[in-house]
Amino acid sequence: MINEVVEHAVPTKPRWPKIREFVWARTKMCVYLLVVLTLLTLFARTHWVLDLLANLRVQQVLLGLFLLAICGLFHEWKWMAVAAVCLAIHASAFFPLASAGGKPTGEGQITVAVSNVLSSNQNVDAFLADVRQDDPDVFVILELTSRQATEIDLQTRQAYPHSIVRPDDWGNFGIGLYSKHPFDASEVFQLNEKIDSIEARLTVDGHRYRIIGTHPLPPVRAAGFASRNAHLQQLAHRLGHRKNHLENLPTIVVGDLNVTPWSPCFSYIANSFVALRRAAVGFDITPTWYVVPVFPLGLMLDHALISDDLVCTAKRIGGATGSDHRSVTVTVAPRAFD
CATH class of the missing domain: 1.20.1270 (Substrate Binding Domain Of Dnak; Chain:A; Domain 2)
Incomplete structure (x- = not known):
């Protein structure tokens, strides 16, 4: 069994x-x-x-x-x-990030670009092609070295015969402003640090503009944080002090400001006293600086700010050119007031 x-x-x-x-x-x-x-x-x-x-x-x-x-x-x-x-x-x-709207007048349009090219970046052809893609009237280069400045001059002197160049071979704060149009006036100035910023006044289609390129220290540790804030506050005071001046022109401020629009510290420069706001078309949170070029690993640190008498009609964030930053290009025009 x-x-x-x-x-x-x-x-x-x-x-x-x-x-x-x-x-x-x-x-x-x-x-x-x-x-x-x-x-x-x-x-x-x-x-x-x-x-x-x-x-x-x-x-x-x-x-x-x-x-x-x-x-x-x-x-x-x-x-x-x-x-x-x-x-x-x-x-x-994020509420203030939407475009303020308004209608442009249809004349006196100006295109301005800014690019932090990274001082160690040898790929001048790439970052110049990127920054000139929209054929800007003015472009500003940050972290500019003498070698880069020489190459830029060779490639752009015919199209951009007017320039103010302050290269820096020992740090990361060289700057250059290049223009198709002659300057009515220009000034290289420093704020709280021995870092050059550039102001240029020029005329496009009969409309006068003030263009400012600037680059504060990054807010790393307490000293950098205080320095960046002081830079933004002093620049705001410089602009606010001239609000009632005869030279109170439509203003465009471009630069790597080392702050995002959603930090409270952004209001040190973009506020009602200075009458500056971020140039944007619609809602935009596209990063301009990356640890790794993937959206969650980037920050919006590079900006174009415009005065209330201007309207942004176009904006483009550039591509990779060998720098950890991306260029910012805006087209603005005088606001039409009814």
Whole structure:
């Protein structure tokens, strides 16, 4: 007689509860982290680390949207509400980024480009092709070295015969301003640091403009943070002091300002006292500086700011040219007032 052995399958516990528990525990930790980061950004004017967190606001929003989706998937409504509140706090910093609108007059249009080319960048042909793609009336080069300046002069002297060039071979703060149009007046000036900025006044189609190129120190550690803020504040004071002057011209400020529009410190230069705002067409958060050229790993540090009597009609962020920055090109025109 043969004994038959019957094996009974031992029921196994489903894995989903364990996976859910594992994922949810880490999601809660991330929500706590988001709350802390969001609250710290409210004090960004007080410390360079908190300013860095404010400059990383886009990344915090991406984290918040991801957590919102996970909370919704798990039906954790209270936690979802916490993430939503954090997103609402961050959203308020993006409201001023939309274009201010207004109609251009249709005459006196000017195109200005700015590019932080990186002082060690030897690919002059690439960054010149990029910055000249839109055939700007004026372009500003930052981190300009003597070698780069010589090559730029050789390639652009016929199309851009008017220039103010201050190269720097020992640091990263050389600057050059190149124009198709003759200067009515020009000035090289320094603010809180021994870093040259350039102001040029010129006429395009019968309309006079003031163009300023500038580049403050990066806000690394307390000293850099204080220096960058002082640079922006002193530049704002310089412009505000001239508001009621005879030379109160439509103004375009371009440069690597080492601050994003969603940091509270951006208002040191873009505010109602100076009557400057970011040149934009619609809503725009495209990075101009990258750690790695992927959207979440970039920041918008390079800007064109325009006075209230101007309207931005076009804007382009350039491509990779051997620098960690991307160029910014804007076309602006006088605002039509009814």
